[in-house]
Structure formats: C-alpha cells, structure tokens
Amino acid sequence: MAEATGVGSGLNPLPSAPVRQLGARALVALSVGLVGFLLTAQFRATQGVTAQLEAESEQDLTRIFASLNEESAALRDEIADLRLELAALETSAARDELAREAGARQLEELEILAGLVPARGPGVGVRIADPSGSFEYELLLDLVQELRDAGAEAISVNGRRVGASTAFSSRRGEVTVDGRPVSAPYEVVAIGDPATLEVGLRIPGGAADTLAALDGVAVEVERRSDVLVPALEEPPSFKVATPVE
Amino acid sequence: MLALISLVLGAVIALVLRPTVSEDQSRYLAMAVVAALDSSFGGLRAHLEQTFSDRLFVLAFVSNAAVAVVLVWIGDQLGADLATAVAVVFGVRIFQNVAAVRRQVFGG
Numbered sequence: 001m002a003e004a005t006g007v008g009s010g011l012n013p014l015p016s017a018p019v020r021q022l023g024a025r026a027l028v029a030l031s032v033g034l035v036g037f038l039l040t041a042q043f044r045a046t047q048g049v050t051a052q053l054e055a056e057s058e059q060d061l062t063r064i065f066a067s068l069n070e071e072s073a074a075l076r077d078e079i080a081d082l083r084l085e086l087a088a089l090e091t092s093a094a095r096d097e098l099a100r101e102a103g104a105r106q107l108e109e110l111e112i113l114a115g116l117v118p119a120r121g122p123g124v125g126v127r128i129a130d131p132s133g134s135f136e137y138e139l140l141l142d143l144v145q146e147l148r149d150a151g152a153e154a155i156s157v158n159g160r161r162v163g164a165s166t167a168f169s170s171r172r173g174e175v176t177v178d179g180r181p182v183s184a185p186y187e188v189v190a191i192g193d194p195a196t197l198e199v200g201l202r203i204p205g206g207a208a209d210t211l212a213a214l215d216g217v218a219v220e221v222e223r224r225s226d227v228l229v230p231a232l233e234e235p236p237s238f239k240v241a242t243p244v245e
Numbered sequence: 246m247l248a249l250i251s252l253v254l255g256a257v258i259a260l261v262l263r264p265t266v267s268e269d270q271s272r273y274l275a276m277a278v279v280a281a282l283d284s285s286f287g288g289l290r291a292h293l294e295q296t297f298s299d300r301l302f303v304l305a306f307v308s309n310a311a312v313a314v315v316l317v318w319i320g321d322q323l324g325a326d327l328a329t330a331v332a333v334v335f336g337v338r339i340f341q342n343v344a345a346v347r348r349q350v351f352g353g
Contacts, residue, residue: 028247031281033251035255036254
C-alpha cells in the first residue's frame with residue numbers, strides 16, 4: 001500500500017509553490033474523476049448484457065441457450081471434419097511425394113537403360129588389337145551379348161554408346177556401330193560388377209577365348225573401378241510404334 | 246471534497262456520454278477499474294493518516310492500472326487466466342485499505 005498511499009512525504013512537491021500544488025490537486029481530481037468515469041462505463045457495459053438477458057422470458061432464454069449449444073456442437077463437428085480433411089490431404093501429399101520419388105528413380109534408370117544420359121561406375125574395359133584386320137562385327141555382337149549376359153548395365157564401343165536399338169554391321173570391310181565406322185584397336189567398356197563381367201568374358205570357349213583364337217588378335221580384359229560411358233549421340237525416335245494402353 | 250466532486254462528475258460524464266465498451270475491452274477495463282479503485286482507497290487511507298502525497302498517488306494510480314491491463318493482456322496471450330490473479334490481489338488490497346480507513350474513522 002505504501003506506494004499507493006505515499007508514505008514517503010519527502011517526495012512531496014515544494015509547499016512553497018502554490019501553482020504546482022494546484023496542478024497536483026487537479027491531477028488527483030482528474031484521476032479520481034477517471035475512476036468514476038471508468039467505473040460507471042464498465043458498470044453500464046456489464047449491466048447492458050445482463051439487463052438484456054434478464055428482459056428475456058424463460059422460454060426465450062432456453063431457446064437462446066439451445067441455439068448456442070447447437071452452434072457450439074456444429075463448430076466442434078466442423079473442427080473434426082477439418083481435422084479429418086487435413087489428415088487425408090497430408091496422407092495424399094505424402095503418397096504423391098513417394099510416387100514422385102519412385103518416378104524420378106525409375107526415370108533415371110530408364111534413361112541409363114535407353115542410353116539417353118552418360119553413366120559412370122565400376123566395370124571392365126576390353127581392348128582388342130587387330131593389326132591384321134581379321135576382326136568381324138559378329139564377334140563384337142557376341143562380345144556385347146556376353147557382357148549383357150554377365151549383367152552389364154551400360155556399354156560403349158570406341159566411345160559410342162550401345163543403346164537399345166544399336167546395330168552392328170560391316171561396310172567395305174569396316175565394322176560399323178549405328179552406321180558409323182569404328183576401327184582397331186577396339187575398346188569396349190562396360191559398367192557392371194567388374195568381377196562378374198570379367199568371369200563372364202573369360203569363360204572357357206567364351207568371347208575372350210574366341211577372339212584370342214583369331215589370327216593376330218590380342219585381347220586384354222581389365223577391371224576398372226571407374227569407367228565413363230557416354231550418352232547416345234542420337235536418342236532413339238519412335239515414328240511408328242505407339243504404346244498399347 | 247474536490248476528489249468526491251470529481252468522482253461524481255466523472256460518473257455523470259459517463260452517464261451522459263454513454264461510452265460503448267466492447268466485450269474484449271470490457272475485460273481489460275474491468276481490471277483497470279479494480280486497480281484504480283484500489284488506488285483510490287489507498288489515497289483515502291493516506292489522506293486520513295495524513296501521509297497523502299498527490300504525486301505518489303497519481304503515479305500509483307496510473308502504474309497500477311497499466312500493470313493490471315498489461316498483466317491481463319499477457320495472460321490472454323499465454324492462455325493463462327491472469328485476470329483472476331489481478332482481481333484477487335487488488336481485491337485483498339482494497340479490503341486492507343478499507344479496513345485501515347475504518348480504523349481511522351471509528352478508531353480501533
């Protein structure tokens with residue numbers, strides 16, 4: 001109470017200044033006037049609602065009460081509905097996100113499979129020296145087939161990607177890949193498990209044996225920890241085939 | 246005497262002007278009024294004990310009301326019912342001040 005009552009009389013304004021005292025008295029009067037004003041205003045504000053309710057008949061009050069109850073129940077229902085909706089939307093958002101991630105992963109894999117993007121990873125390199133020109137494109141086909149059988153994921157021949165629609169043939173004694181000539185020494189690079197690929201190539205009577213048996217052909221197979229296979233120069237285009245729904 | 250006149254004058258002004266107090270403001274105004282009431286009784290008590298300082302009275306009046314309103318507002322923000330705390334504290338003080346005034350007036 002001390003702060004409200006002003007026990008510390010030493011803080012009194014100088015009594016020799018009547019003007020200041022008059023000002024202080026006016027301030028006190030103003031404060032007390034404010035109390036009266038606020039008290040009455042608040043009293044009236046509270047009275048207003050109470051008087052309004054008191055004026056209603058019992059039946060009306062029951063009706064007001066019932067309608068307020070109803071409103072509150074409806075709002076509670078709405079909260080529950082919105083919560084459910086929110087949960088459903090969150091679930092579907094999570095599902096969409098999962099589907100999007102799976103789709104992105106699948107797209108990546110298909111791009112590698114189709115040869116649309118360069119790929120890198122561990123694998124093997126096969127170097128075929130053919131100074132006497134006895135190498136035939138069918139042997140290259142066998143070699144690629146053998147690598148695929150051993151699980152190669154991406155293959156290139158002399159820096160040309162072997163895609164899904166890549167063809168090997170020969171023209172005027174030269175081996176061609178997708179119509180472009182490649183010449184000795186041939187270098188076939190494949191991405192896959194290096195050990196499996198090497199074993200696949202070195203099967204007795206397999207691709208490496210067949211090549212080595214040729215006149216003047218030397219085959220070198222080595223495992224590599226990191227090989228790079230470029231993308232197809234021309235991505236495959238489909239003019240006639242359409243997917244069946 | 247001047248204080249009593251201004252109290253009545255304030256009440257009359259409120260009755261004439263009919264200020265509208267919205268429901269939200271009403272909560273705060275109620276606390277401010279309780280705080281101001283406490284200050285007024287404190288001032289009356291100090292007056293009777295002859296320790297009244299107008300400066301301290303005005304300071305306490307304004308700061309008590311402000312603290313009360315701010316406390317209630319903070320309580321609303323926190324979801325705690327500090328209005329009850331304010332009402333209890335000032336209620337107890339009003340009782341004490343009124344008791345002191347009674348002792349001054351009737352002696353004892």
